[in-house]
Amino acid sequence: MLVSILISVGFLLACGLVLAGLLVLAEKNILNYGTCHVDVNSGRKVLDVEGGSSLLSSLAEQNIFIPSACGGRGSCAYCKLKVHEGGGLIGPVEEPYLTPDERKDHVRLACQVKVRRDLQIEIPDELFSVSRFRAKLVHKKPLTHDIVELRMQLLEPGSISFEAGQYVQLESAEYKGHESVMRGYSISSLPSDPAHLELIIRRVPDGICTTWVFDHLKEGAEVFFSGPYGFFHLSDTQAPIICIAGGSGMAPIWSIVRDMKEKGIARPTTYFFGALTQRDLFFLDEFRQLEKDCPWFKFVPALSKEPADSGWTGERGLITDVVARHFPDASKHEAYLCGSPGMIDASVAVLTKNGMSEQNVFYDKFS
Ligand SMILES: Cc1cc2nc3c(=O)[nH]c(=O)nc-3n(C[C@H](O)[C@H](O)[C@H](O)COP(=O)(O)OP(=O)(O)OC[C@H]3O[C@@H](n4cnc5c(N)ncnc54)[C@H](O)[C@@H]3O)c2cc1C
Ligand code: FES
CATH class of the missing domain: 3.10.20.30 (Beta-grasp domain)
Structure with missing residues (x-):
């Protein structure tokens, strides 16, 4: 009895597959749209x-x-x-x-x-100004236990023009039964270095593109991407700025604040970087140096799961609570947010509750 049910189910499945295949073939060969x-x-x-x-x-x-x-x-x-x-x-x-x-x-x-x-x-x-680029991976540098930085030398075309904050679409190569896929990654390098492109990428467990980046992509390999895309970039107002971004969400902020330094844009800026523990922090020295070079810039890393006895003297708690403590009145500020949809929604709620107009909140959701 069970065997005949299995045979019938198998037969029906096979018929379905054959029909689907015939439809695809018909679409391709019989229905000629010219x-x-x-x-x-x-x-x-x-x-x-x-x-x-x-x-x-x-x-x-x-x-x-x-x-x-x-x-x-x-x-x-x-x-x-x-x-x-x-x-x-x-x-x-x-x-x-x-x-x-x-x-x-x-x-x-x-x-x-x-x-x-x-x-x-x-x-x-x-x-119309988006192109597809061929590049060579110059380095793949671990920044934390689950974040790497990729630096690419552009080969064809040899340079890219973009605004700090924009993103590209990286094409993974085929590997272990996975077809090539495209995923968006914010550019972390500077527009003033158009012959190179840097990305900051966090591993997503079982993610197709990030598994390729972490486990298969080797220094010296050819890499393809298209771009630049997106409308996430600094506005041309003079409003003071609050940035909120944790993990690889740092990528566009890293590009934007260094671009501000290069262009002499001295709008008061506070960057809140949310992480779990100290092992999730990176670029601390670089940000401390930026604070020394640029009196208008402040970096506030905050840890939500750091053990109480670890000796960490910086901010603790959820990043949204830390922001609310620092800016009980955010009505005169603009905000730049980058990261998971959950983090962005929670940040928008806190900022608007503290007086910021929703029109002054700019973000890229890594969804
Ligand atoms: C505009 C834009 C800019 C981005 N910039 C960056 C960047 O600078 N750095 C960066 O690391 N990522 C960035 N991302 C996210 C990135 O595009 C991919 O979504 C992410 O790397 C996962 O791709 P994947 O192919 O490895 O996973 P997939 O194979 O697409 O997904 C595998 C599984 O993980 C889940 N998943 C997908 N994305 C995430 C995530 N981010 N966190 C947790 N679970 C997830 C999926 O729902 C799925 O179940 C950006 C996304 C957008 C839209
Ligand atoms: S490419 Fe069309 S919905 Fe994603």
Whole structure:
């Protein structure tokens, strides 16, 4: 009895797989969409694209790189753009990510729109300056037990122009049954060193890209990434600044505060770095030196799980509590936050409770 049930289930599964395969083949070979024209930003570029693939990959083939943190699986919502004509109906994967206003504005997920006919699309102008880079890994330096710094020498193109705070999308190589994936990483190096790119990466247990970085990527290897992306950068006001970022969230802040020093921007800035214990701290000497060089800058590391008898004399407790103690009135400040969605949401709640306008809070969620 059990054997015949298993055989029936196996048979049904096999039929399902064969049908799925036939559908893919039909999409590729029988349904020939021919060459489709993609008009980008009202004629700024008109692309001839072979129909049948996703809009995201079709644009990438034509060197227009749309942000995509999930590699086209429809789970990050980074690949939003406007499709004014030819996009077809919104699919079930897209539905949860589109607000009513975005639907009215023709916003779609580029990875979920298939190129089947001529399209009219609109993307932010900044994306025209995104390129794909080939680089050589010059060093991979451990910063803590679970954080490394990567430094890359750019080969082709040989330099990158970006604003401190922006990010790139690193492409992992294939390894042990994992396909290449793309993940976003904030640039930690300085715009004034355009021939190099540095990243600060924390290991995520079983994460595809970070396991590749930690266990497979060797110094001297070729590395590919695209960028720069993102709108996280210093505003041009004179407001004093509160930065909150722990772990690898330090990457864009490290770039922004050193960029301020180089450009002579002396806005009073306090950087709160939250960590569990002393073994999670890094760049302490570098930040102490920055404090000496720049009287407008203050670094406040705070530990939430440091043993009471360890001799640590710095701040203790949750980073949000530490910020609230230092800034009971944050109404005149701007904030720059980087890290996990949970940490950012908690920080926004504390800052707005202490008087900061939500418009003055800028962040990049590492989601
Ligand atoms: C704009 C942006 C900038 C970023 N900058 C940085 C940076 O400078 N440094 C850095 O280290 N990371 C950064 N990230 C996060 C990074 O893009 C990846 O999400 C992260 O490295 C995990 O990738 P993975 O392929 O190893 O894990 P995946 O294979 O994608 O995920 C494996 C599992 O871990 C979970 N997971 C995914 N990400 C995290 C996380 N961050 N913490 C805990 N669990 C997670 C997933 O839900 C999944 O269950 C940034 C993300 C964004 C969107
Ligand atoms: S690439 Fe992630 S949702 Fe489209």
